[in-house]
Amino acid sequence: MSKEKEKCALCFKKEDYHGVWVFAEQHNGTISEVVYELLGVGRRLADQLKEKLGAVLIGFNIKKQAQRLIQYGADDVYVVDIEDAARFLEEDYAEVIVKLVEEYKPAVFLFGATALGKSLAPRVASRLQTGLTADCTSLEVDPEEKVLIQTKPAFGSDVMVSIVCRNKRPQMATVRPGVMKKVEMCAARRGNIIENNHIPPLKLRSQVLNFSRKQTEVQLEQAEVVVAVGRGLGKVENLKLIKELAGALGAAIGATRAVVDAGWISYQHQIGQTGKTVAPKIYIACGISGAIQHLVGMQSSEVIIAINKDPEAPIFDYATYGIVGDLMEVVPLLIKRIKTIKNLS
Ligand SMILES: Cc1cc2nc3c(=O)[nH]c(=O)nc-3n(C[C@H](O)[C@H](O)[C@H](O)COP(=O)(O)OP(=O)(O)OC[C@H]3O[C@@H](n4cnc5c(N)ncnc54)[C@H](O)[C@@H]3O)c2cc1C
Known part of the structure; x- marks a missing residue:
């Protein structure tokens, strides 16, 4: 273990971690449907834990979407609105997310089990040296122990298994799209928009030159x-x-x-x-x-x-x-x- 990681392991206290976060996946400024489902389940879990629900919104010119996330249940929206993040690159997005987690310390962090979420969440989990349960179909919490109970099909779906991550934080999971129910939108809901202008420029090791969606008749x-x-x-x-x-x-x-x-x-x-x-x-x-x-x-x-x-x-x-x-x-x-x-x- 490197000196830096050793130091990190020693200063880690899981009691310092609070709240439920969801990653607000967006494409060209439009929030993905799965995010509203994550906000639905996240709201329930946060209420059971008597803690706050946060959403992480990363991109360029996306700040105006923060209010929408609040209307769908978020208490706090952590916004990183920078030109470097205009295109999704998992290495750079992971770097930003790790910085936010180290600063704000959420106890639970949920991603959609989309192509983007499945490539991003494992990078974040590995950098934070925490556990990640992929493809969950049900999420519950034990409010006493503040533990997330993550259920998913396993062994060729013959059994459903429940997985907990007792000793590391945040407890991370990807959630299948279409499984969780969305919450109703409430236009009058109020929350906090926390802008993170202090995030240093990204390394941008790769460059996306063009992005085109494959046309398909199946929706x-x-x-x-x-x-x-x-x-x-x-x-x-x-x-x-x-x-x-x-x-x-x-x-x-x-x-x-x-x-x-x-x-x-x-x-x-x-x-x-x-x-x-x-x-x-x-x-x-x-x-x-x-x-x-x-x-x-x-x-x-x-x-x-x-x-x-x-x-x-x-x-x-x-x-x-x-x-x-x-x-x-x-x-x-x-x-x-x-x-x-x-x-x-
Ligand atoms: C690791 C793993 C992953 C898998 N992932 C998936 C997956 O993602 N999706 C998936 O679907 N499967 C998946 N499978 C396969 C799954 O186990 C089943 O084999 C599959 O779903 C069966 O498909 P079926 O219902 O079309 O066929 P069958 O099980 O053969 O059923 C056909 C049905 O049609 C009925 N039938 C026949 N003729 C007629 C008729 N003329 N009119 C009305 N009814 C009729 C029969 O009574 C029967 O009930 C996976 C399997 C494994 C091991």
Whole structure:
């Protein structure tokens, strides 16, 4: 251990760390949806701990977003608004975050389990020599011991494990998008905006020359209605029926890994442990058995409608409405009915 780290270990006192922080991921000045979900769970945890909820906002020309974070539940927003941070570079963002943590000492620090969050959080955790639980699906606290209980699927999702980080601070976790509920926005909420103008210039070891988003028709995570398809589809040619149903409902198309592995649809559509997490208002599962690895990606949906020819299929244990039947017969009937209703209105 280096002299500096030894000194750090000796002066570390976990009692010095207070409050819950969330990382306010933003892209081109727009706060990511997952941040509002983190603020939702963060607010609950902070209230249980009787401590404050902070949000860390880093970027350039982003200060105006701080008030929005307060309206969604933050008490304090730590802003680093500098030109060097205009583009996300994990090494530089990690450096800024480490400085903020060393200065303000949060007890809990949450990131979205997004591509950005998954690359940033481990760097921060390793620099701070603390623990990080990736991909949490549930978070609780023990208010007596002030310990964060971080739950996630493990061992191929056959079991859920709860992990605690007793001796190091902050207790860090990434949280799956679409799992936690957002809080309601309250325009009248007041909080503190703490500007951190003293952060020294960043090293900027790399330079982003251009950034372009890949065009995709699938907006699964944002969709209010998802029509998802499983191996029960039988063959790729039958996918046109699912597309027709999705088109009639204005829905996005999801799929199980079985369907992706069969090459019937691209990985972008996969929902579940190794795919995306969704929580739409309506989720229609067509020919899906309900394996735990699929369920972890969609079980927070408000209404689940399952179509399966096997009345014993596990998906029915999670379904709000179940239709036992051949999807090749049921889906055309649904399309016909939806079209009739649309024509009437
Ligand atoms: C480490 C790991 C990670 C994984 N990650 C994921 C993941 O991210 N997402 C995921 O989905 N899976 C994942 N899996 C795979 C998962 O375990 C299941 O194998 C998969 O979800 C099953 O897909 P399915 O429901 O389409 O197929 P099946 O389990 O084969 O189910 C097909 C269902 O269709 C029904 N059916 C058949 N014909 C019809 C018909 N004509 N009409 C109506 N119903 C019909 C059957 O009764 C059956 O219930 C993972 C597995 C592992 C080990």
